[in-house]
Amino acid sequence: MGRKGSVSTLLDGGSVECPSDSGPPAGAGGFDEFYAAYFRPLTVQLFAYTGDMAAAQDVVQEAFCRALARWKRVAELGDPAGWVRRVAWNLATSRWRRARTAMAFARRHREEHVAAPSPDRVALAQALSRLPEQQRRAVxxxxxxxxxxSDIARQEGVAEGTVKSWLHRGRTALAVQLTDKESRRA
Structure with a gap:
C-alpha cells in the first residue's frame, strides 16, 4: 500500500482514493490484487447496466471503497467480488432512482410559456398605472x-360615496386614456 488512506493499483497506472481516518484497515492484505483482478470486469458489468461508463466506474469505485473499509469481513466472505458487485449494483440503482425522481420533479415544475398579453391588456395596464392610487385601487x-x-369602503376605511366618487373619476380617466390610444392606433 502506498500512502495513508489510499490504495495504489497497477490498473491503468491510476490510484483509488478512499477516505480513511486511520490508514488501511486491519487485514487489508490482498486488497490491491483483488481490486486489480475485479475492477475491470465489474465496471463492464455495471456499464452494461447503466449505459454510462463514467457512472459505472464511479459506482464500482465507491463499492471498492466500501469494501476496503470492511476488508477484513468482506475478505472472509465466500464471494467478496459478489459483495462488491451487489454494492455497486445497489449504488447504480439508487442513482437511477434519484435521477428519475429529479426528472419527474423537473417535469412537474418546468416553466410554462404563455402567450404575450394582448395590446388591449397592455393598454389597460398602462392606463391603470396612470390613475391616482385610490382611484386605481377602487377600479x-x-x-x-x-x-x-360597501366592501371597498369598509376595506379602505371611507364612506361609500367616496368609493363611488373614486370609481367615477377612475372610469372617466380610463375612458379618456383608452379612447386616445384607440384613435392613435387607427
Missing amino acids: ILHYLADLPI
Whole structure:
C-alpha cells in the first residue's frame, strides 16, 4: 500500500482514493490484487447496466471503497467480488432512482410559456398605472375583484360615496386614456 488512506493499483497506472481516518484497515492484505483482478470486469458489468461508463466506474469505485473499509469481513466472505458487485449494483440503482425522481420533479415544475398579453391588456395596464392610487385601487377592486362598493369602503376605511366618487373619476380617466390610444392606433 502506498500512502495513508489510499490504495495504489497497477490498473491503468491510476490510484483509488478512499477516505480513511486511520490508514488501511486491519487485514487489508490482498486488497490491491483483488481490486486489480475485479475492477475491470465489474465496471463492464455495471456499464452494461447503466449505459454510462463514467457512472459505472464511479459506482464500482465507491463499492471498492466500501469494501476496503470492511476488508477484513468482506475478505472472509465466500464471494467478496459478489459483495462488491451487489454494492455497486445497489449504488447504480439508487442513482437511477434519484435521477428519475429529479426528472419527474423537473417535469412537474418546468416553466410554462404563455402567450404575450394582448395590446388591449397592455393598454389597460398602462392606463391603470396612470390613475391616482385610490382611484386605481377602487377600479381594480370593483371591476377585477368583483367587490361591492360597501366592501371597498369598509376595506379602505371611507364612506361609500367616496368609493363611488373614486370609481367615477377612475372610469372617466380610463375612458379618456383608452379612447386616445384607440384613435392613435387607427
